[in-house]
Amino acid sequence: MTSTAAKISVQGVTKTFALGRDTFTALDDLSLDIADNEFVTVVGPSGCGKSTLMNILAGLEEPTAGRALVDGVPVSGPGPERGVIFQQYALFPWLTVRQNVEFGLRTARVPKAERRERAEHFIGLVGLEQFADALPKTLSGGMRQRCAIARAYAVNPSILLMDEPFGALDALTRVKLQEQLLDTWSKDKRTVLFITHDVDEAVFLANRVIVMAARPGRVYDVIEVGWDDARDEDFRLSTEFAALRNRVWHSVYHQDGRTAAPLPSTTT
Numbered sequence: 001m002t003s004t005a006a007k008i009s010v011q012g013v014t015k016t017f018a019l020g021r022d023t024f025t026a027l028d029d030l031s032l033d034i035a036d037n038e039f040v041t042v043v044g045p046s047g048c049g050k051s052t053l054m055n056i057l058a059g060l061e062e063p064t065a066g067r068a069l070v071d072g073v074p075v076s077g078p079g080p081e082r083g084v085i086f087q088q089y090a091l092f093p094w095l096t097v098r099q100n101v102e103f104g105l106r107t108a109r110v111p112k113a114e115r116r117e118r119a120e121h122f123i124g125l126v127g128l129e130q131f132a133d134a135l136p137k138t139l140s141g142g143m144r145q146r147c148a149i150a151r152a153y154a155v156n157p158s159i160l161l162m163d164e165p166f167g168a169l170d171a172l173t174r175v176k177l178q179e180q181l182l183d184t185w186s187k188d189k190r191t192v193l194f195i196t197h198d199v200d201e202a203v204f205l206a207n208r209v210i211v212m213a214a215r216p217g218r219v220y221d222v223i224e225v226g227w228d229d230a231r232d233e234d235f236r237l238s239t240e241f242a243a244l245r246n247r248v249w250h251s252v253y254h255q256d257g258r259t260a261a262p263l264p265s266t267t268t
């Protein structure tokens with residue numbers, strides 16, 4: 001069901017790729033609505049089309065059929081209202097943290113004083129104020145990814161598209177960055193679509209977890225985590241979290257070939 005209030009609306013999206021003389025269906029008639037300021041995680045087996053979905057929403061790929069809308073407008077290419085963060089930090093190695101965060105603002109011709117102020121704000125929000133003048137090569141992986149998050153936030157996108165942003169990090173750093181991201185998000189809400197392979201991460205971060213299935217790529221299950229829980233260590237160690245985790249785990253690792261579950265409305 002499509003709601004007019006959906007921030008992101010994916011409507012019957014199919015994506016096929018040429019494979020020799022055949023075609024390969026990466027996404028098959030996928031529909032999904034995401035509400036404004038909702039944090040949605042997408043988890044599923046390798047090759048189920050998570051990155052393809054992300055690329056379509058980022059405007060880097062076109063659907064073969066169906067359409068993706070942002071604020072009711074069809075996506076026809078990249079746009080400043082959508083910030084994209086990939087697993088590889090994609091920072092400019094010759095620029096400092098501050099210069100990296102300012103980069104998008106410079107491109108958008110934001111005046112110098114405002115640029116500096118906004119960069120300082122978001123560098124502070126991700127806790128990198130001590131490292132504002134450092135080059136990326138002198139930072140840990142987690143710090144680089146925090147810099148990438150600050151850079152994406154600084155251009156003020158209403159949507160963050162994150163494709164396994166913590167996938168290359170060790171488990172401890174990953175947990176810290178999950179908390180950091182949620183802290184940033186709770187202070188400054190955005191609509192987030194976050195792709196991960198990690199079931200715990202999917203549950204911990206999300207208001208709603210979308211489980212996808214492969215061959216063809218489709219929505220397999222939708223698990224509501226809710227909006228009310230404090231996302232802290234107590235939540236992570238709670239029986240509620242364990243139950244949700246078991247549900248998502250089962251959905252990811254014991255797929256039985258059934259088709260997509262009907263999607264509940266996200267905008268009641």
Ligand SMILES: Nc1ncnc2c1ncn2[C@@H]1O[C@H](COP(=O)(O)OP(=O)(O)OP(=O)(O)O)[C@@H](O)[C@H]1O
Pocket residue numbers: 017018024025026044045046047048049050051052053217
């Ligand atoms: N440009 C392309 N040309 C041909 N096939 C493609 C292309 N891009 C993706 N595919 C295929 O589409 C399917 C979905 O790929 P995609 O990268 O979206 O999956 P994924 O769920 O993100 O996988 P992973 O979890 O392993 O990153 C895969 O089988 C992949 O081989």
